[in-house]
Amino acid sequence: MTQTVVLRPPSGQAQAVQIQADGTTAVGTYSDNRAFARTGDSEGRIVGNVAVIHVPASVGVTSDWTVQAIVEVTADAPFHRNRPATGYVAGTSIASVGWLAGDAQATSDTPIADRVDDTRTDRWSGTAAAA
């Protein structure tokens, strides 16, 4: 099981912080095919039904970036006899960091993307303006 916080700048390479299958937490780059490439370490903690993942300042996140959490469970063999699935993936909406951190004001036409694999950046041409 991996838990990934995907951080996308207005342009350029997406970054991510991930609690990996071995329980360690890493910083890295994130590609459109959900590929994570580790570049450093971070901190993560799971307590009960809550996971907290630290995004270091060195990642350089600002309020015009977007953020999404993606959870993926994989196995070497299908999970069920009646389904071909060797994994499952679920993700939160892709939302503006400024929204969530409270330093930008959401408007009624501020877009939210809601697909796990939706990496289109054109949906973010009108990210929330600073409050």
Added chain:
Amino acid sequence: MLAGSLVLGGTVVGDGSLEVVDGAITRETARFDDAPSELSLRMFTFVPDRDGGGYSAVLRYRVPIVSCTSGGVPSCG
């Protein structure tokens, strides 16, 4: 168990849990009884770390999830 995804302060949206076959998302939404409970992600918040800089992402699930660490030491995987 389906995973509704909720962004705090935003709108409840999301596809639920999608099936993956050999690393590729198939577009098939997981059936309620099939998907692992670990995918029951319900809430996501993202807050600035006032002390050390950066941010903290907080993921809340409907059920407890398994941690692969014991005392800070990886114990599975």
